[in-house]
Every structure is written in structure tokens, then in C-alpha cells.
Amino acid sequence: MARSDLKIALFSAILFTLSFPPFPLGFLAPVALAVLLNHFIRNRPQNVFAVAYIQAVFWGVFTLFWIAVNTLAGATMAILINALHYAFFWWLFVKLYDWRQDLSLAFFPFLWTGLEFLRQFSEFRFNWLNLAYTQTYYVHFIQFVEWTGFLGLSFLVSAFGVLLYAILRYPERRLAWSGLLIFLFALPWGYGIRREKALAQLKPPTVAVGLVQPDVDPYKKWESSFRDSAYVMLAQSTRKLARQGARLVIWPETATPFFLRYEPRFLQKTHQLVDSLGINLLTGTPDIQIGRTENEYKTFNSAFFFVPHRPGFQKYDKMALVPAAESMPYKRFLPFLRKINVGGGDFFPGNKFQVFESSIPLKTGPQKIESHSKRSKSLKISAVICFESIFPNLVRPFVARGADLLAIITNDAWFGRTSGPYQHAQYAVLRAVENRISIVRCANTGISMIIDYRGKVLLRTRLWRKQDVLFAVPIYHEATFYDNHGEWFGDTVLLIVAAVLGLYFFEKYRNKKV
Numbered sequence: 001m002a003r004s005d006l007k008i009a010l011f012s013a014i015l016f017t018l019s020f021p022p023f024p025l026g027f028l029a030p031v032a033l034a035v036l037l038n039h040f041i042r043n044r045p046q047n048v049f050a051v052a053y054i055q056a057v058f059w060g061v062f063t064l065f066w067i068a069v070n071t072l073a074g075a076t077m078a079i080l081i082n083a084l085h086y087a088f089f090w091w092l093f094v095k096l097y098d099w100r101q102d103l104s105l106a107f108f109p110f111l112w113t114g115l116e117f118l119r120q121f122s123e124f125r126f127n128w129l130n131l132a133y134t135q136t137y138y139v140h141f142i143q144f145v146e147w148t149g150f151l152g153l154s155f156l157v158s159a160f161g162v163l164l165y166a167i168l169r170y171p172e173r174r175l176a177w178s179g180l181l182i183f184l185f186a187l188p189w190g191y192g193i194r195r196e197k198a199l200a201q202l203k204p205p206t207v208a209v210g211l212v213q214p215d216v217d218p219y220k221k222w223e224s225s226f227r228d229s230a231y232v233m234l235a236q237s238t239r240k241l242a243r244q245g246a247r248l249v250i251w252p253e254t255a256t257p258f259f260l261r262y263e264p265r266f267l268q269k270t271h272q273l274v275d276s277l278g279i280n281l282l283t284g285t286p287d288i289q290i291g292r293t294e295n296e297y298k299t300f301n302s303a304f305f306f307v308p309h310r311p312g313f314q315k316y317d318k319m320a321l322v323p324a325a326e327s328m329p330y331k332r333f334l335p336f337l338r339k340i341n342v343g344g345g346d347f348f349p350g351n352k353f354q355v356f357e358s359s360i361p362l363k364t365g366p367q368k369i370e371s372h373s374k375r376s377k378s379l380k381i382s383a384v385i386c387f388e389s390i391f392p393n394l395v396r397p398f399v400a401r402g403a404d405l406l407a408i409i410t411n412d413a414w415f416g417r418t419s420g421p422y423q424h425a426q427y428a429v430l431r432a433v434e435n436r437i438s439i440v441r442c443a444n445t446g447i448s449m450i451i452d453y454r455g456k457v458l459l460r461t462r463l464w465r466k467q468d469v470l471f472a473v474p475i476y477h478e479a480t481f482y483d484n485h486g487e488w489f490g491d492t493v494l495l496i497v498a499a500v501l502g503l504y505f506f507e508k509y510r511n512k513k514v
Contacts, residue, residue, distance in 0.1 A: 005051045008039045013058035019134040020063055022422035026134035026157075033161025037108075038168065040094055052090035056083035063129060066420030078323070082126055089115055099504055105166070107500055109158040113151050114497040117490035120393055126323060127390045128423070131157040136429045139455050141185075143192035145434050146480035148489040149392050153430075155493070159184060199454050204476035205362040207379060207405070209450075210241030210249040210279075211442045215466035218413040218444070221257045230257055231266055234283075235273055237468045242277040244470050247361050248379075252444040253284035253301070253386050253411040260285040260304060274306045280358045281306040282383060284409045287317065298348040301326065303383035303409060305356040314357075317350025318385040320394055326387075353397045356381045362475060379404055379475065386410040389441075390427050392434055392482075399435040399483055404475050406431065406439045413445040413464075421447055421463055429455045436478040440471075453477070 015032035018025045036055070045051045060079035067075035093111060096104040116130050132153035135142055145153050163181040167174050214233050221230050234256075238249050260267055260283070274281050287302040301318040326347045360379040382398035382405075389395065389408045398406065408428055412421035425447040432439045433455040441449040446463040450471050461467045 009055035017062040021426040024137040030160035034164035053087035056086035066418035070414035140192035206472035210246030251283035316354035411444040
């Protein structure tokens with residue numbers, strides 16, 4: 001591998017890293033793609049796969065290093081496996097370029113987007129570095145994802161990369177390529193400004209939501225001596241928020257550091273808390289399902305929803321588990337994988353999209369808290385747990401089943417004061433715009449957020465700070481084209497990818513026979 005290959009790999013990895021949160025520099029993503037296009041097409045390194053793999057490893061180390069704060073083995077696995085995706089992409093693209101140059105450049109955004117789409121369906125799925133997430137600070141620009149989902153945004157960013165390369169590579173047609181680039185940028189930007197302006201005129205009802213950000217050390221909270229203190233802290237914050245007017249209170253992921261279902265004392269306290277305050281409560285908690293013997297059990301990362309003066313609780317089990325950190329991929333088929341420990345958990349995925357329902361007082365008129373509001377509505381809420389929030393194909397079904405409000409509960413404390421919590425929080429903006437729904441995000445140590453149906457962040461807490469937040473959250477949902485038709489954009493892209501690859505392999509086969 002030549003020194004120039006390493007320099008380009010390092011330089012483009014830095015550009016990609018700076019294009020992701022917490023840096024509001026998403027415009028660097030197309031530049032990084034143009035740099036790599038130029039290198040792989042003009043310099044033609046001998047081993048494209050190896051160079052692309054090294055580049056993706058650099059990119060992964062710079063952007064995903066925060067995983068190692070919790071598990072070095074998990075970070076290593078995530079970075080090395082994730083890099084294979086990009087190495088395969090560039091290897092395949094160069095093959096296609098050698099076949100038909102003009103077609104391959106036009107095909108570039110389809111191939112990139114198609115591979116991003118496919119990676120959602122593996123148990124190794126790790127959508128963290130999708131190009132769409134580089135644009136989440138540009139709220140005007142991303143409004144069109146209500147039509148295409150995040151894949152349309154990834155497609156557009158990758159197309160910008162090709163156009164930047166074409167502007168530099170073909171000076172005789174620079175004016176035409178520049179005009180097309182400006183048009184493709186101005187069209188969604190203009191649509192976004194107009195759409196936002198129309199949505200800003202709406203005056204939807206609101207619900208008084210309280211978020212408890214307890215700021216608990218993730219290792220200390222699991223000590224048996226800390227269980228009572230942890231619960232008392234949550235209960236005190238809930239009482240305070242209820243006195244201020246909250247009608248829905250949310251605790252973060254695994255807020256209760258025990259199996260709440262099998263802790264009668266704490267379960268009774270929770271019902272008493274909810275009944276006495278007249279509030280609805282959503283909390284994260286681990287759960288367990290015991291089989292015929294003690295050795296036959298399954299643990300789940302769950303959310304429990306309590307309604308005042310109603311026995312029992314509603315429950316949702318997290319479906320998308322973090323590979324290695326929460327569950328070893330394919331352990332259902334290879335049980336011995338459960339014995340491999342890389343510093344994570346041993347959870348099993350849920351299999352049901354749950355929508356919680358309760359009658360919660362809403363407020364019409366100015367968005368401010370009024371505890372005496374008497375108007376009620378059957379409010380439907382769904383919990384999205386941590387890692388799941390980066391998968392639009394998992395979030396959309398909650399909305400399709402009638403959710404009026406999405407609650408993302410998470411515990412990003414495992415990653416300290418790194419870029420990880422900022423990335424994770426910012427990605428939720430796309431889920432709000434795709435589904436035109438408000439999102440409340442409650443995180444153990446931050447970042448907790450209120451995001452409205454325009455993707456506008458109405459409130460953001462500080463990282464590693466105890467905060468109790470009360471906010472009048474607008475309740476509005478407009479069924480979008482994406483809601484109604486799902487991953488139609490990804491399906492269309494895959495059909496085009498299949499057609500082009502089919503033609504490529506057909507011609508290769510025919511030429512061999514000749």
C-alpha cells in the first residue's frame with residue numbers, strides 16, 4: 001500500500017468524522033466522497049479493497065471510539081466489521097467503473113444507498129454512520145424525508161459527492177455540473193423553508209411532560225446497596241414534576257436497576273406513586289422470562305407504562321439490540337454464543353410493536369403548563385429504546401399503529417463525555433421529520449431533548465447533569481408519504497441496483513463465452 005493511499009485514507013476519514021455530530025459540518029460529507037472518488041478512479045491503487053478498508057477503519061476509530069469507553073472488544077468488533085461494508089462498496093464500484101465509466105458514476109448514489117438500506121436487516125446491523133445523519137443540523141434541508149425516509153437524504157448527499165468530483169474532473173462541462181448541483185440543493189432547501197413555515201402556523205394541543213434525568217453513574221446504579229437510593233431519587237423528581245403540572249413523567253432506559261416485575265416492594269411503590277399523583281409513568285427496566293427450569297430464561301431490555309388507578313402495566317421489549325454489547329448476533333441459532341462475553345449483556349429481542357394508551361389531560365392554546373387543564377384525550381405513546389432510534393424502519397411501525405407521541409429512553413452514560421451521546425441525540429431529529437411527530441427523549445445522564453414534528457429541537461439538557469424537565473409538548477401527527485408507503489425509496493433503489501448488477505454479470509458471462 002502506497003503512502004499516498006494512506007494519506008488519502010486518513011484525510012477523507014477526518015472529513016467524514018467532522019461531518020457527523022457534534023460538528024455541524026455536514027457539508028464535508030460530499031467533499032469526502034469526492035476525494036475518495038478522485039483517488040480510486042484516477043490513482044487506481046493496486047488493492048482497492050485493502051485501501052478502502054483501512055480508510056473505513058480510520059473513519060470508524062475517529063467517529064466510534066466512544067464505544068471503547070464501555071467495551072474495547074465491542075468497539076473493535078463494531079469498527080472492523082463496519083469497515084467491511086465500505087471496503088466492499090468501493091471494490092464493487094471500481095469494478096463497475098472499469099466496465100462502464102459514465103454509467104458507474106450515475107449509478108454511484110444508487111449503489112451507496114442500496115447498501116445502506118440492506119445493512120438494516122442483519123443482526124450485525126449498525127446504521128450509525130449513514131450519510132443522512134450528517135445533515136441533521138440543517139433542518140430546512142431535511143424536510144423532504146417525510147417523502148423518502150432517511151435513504152433519500154443519503155442518496156442526495158452521495159449524489160453531491162459525484163457532482164463535486166465531476167466539476168473538478170471535467171472542466172469543459174463544469175457549468176452544467178455546477179448548475180445541477182445548485183438545483184439539487186435548492187429544491188429541497190426551498191421545499192423545507194415553505195413546509196416549515198406552513199407547519200409553524202399550526203397550534204396543536206399540548207401535553208405536560210416531565211423528563212427525569214437522574215445523572216446516575218451506570219456502574220454504581222447496579223450495586224445492591226444503591227437500589228433504594230436510586231428509586232428514591234426517581235420518586236422525588238416525579239413528585240416535584242407532578243406538583244408543577246406534569247401529567248406524563250418519563251424515566252430513562254433501565255431507570256430501575258432491578259427486575260421491577262419481580263420486586264413486589266418497588267412495584268407496589270410505583271403504583272402508589274402513580275395513583276397518588278394522578279400521573280402516567282413510563283420507565284425503562286430490565287425484565288426476565290423464566291422457563292421450565294432456572295437455566296431456561298430470557299432477559300429483556302423493557303419499558304413499562306403505568307396508568308393511574310389501573311392494575312398491572314403495559315410493556316414493550318426492545319427489538320433492536322446492540323450487537324455484542326447487548327446480545328451476540330445469531331445466538332438464537334447458535335446457543336453457545338451466549339457464553340461469549342465482550343463486556344456487554346445477554347438480552348433477547350422483543351417481537352411486538354407496542355402502543356401504550358391512556359387518557360391524559362391536554363392543553364389547547366398557548367404552549368404553557370396549566371395544571372388545571374380539564375380537557376382529556378386518549379393519548380397513544382410508544383417507547384423507542386436507545387439503539388432502536390437510529391432505525392427508521394423500526395420507528396415507523398409505532399406511528400403506523402397510532403402513536404401520537406414517541407418517547408426515546410436511553411442510557412448513554414456508558415460512553416462518558418465523548419461524541420457518542422451527541423451523535424445519538426441528534427439522530428432523533430430525522431425520526432421526527434420522517435413521521436411528522438413530536439419526540440421526547442429521556443437520557444440517564446443526558447442528552448434529553450424535546451423535538452417537535454418539524455425536527456426543531458425545543459429543549460436540550462446538558463450532559464452529565466441532574467435535571468428534571470417540564471415542557472408542554474405539542475401533540476401532532478400528520479401521516480406522511482413515508483408513513484403510508486414505508487421503505488419504497490429503498491425498494492426502488494434496490495431494484496435499480498439489481499438491474500445494473502444483472503447487466504454487468506450478464507455481459508461478463510457473455511464475454512467469457514465469446
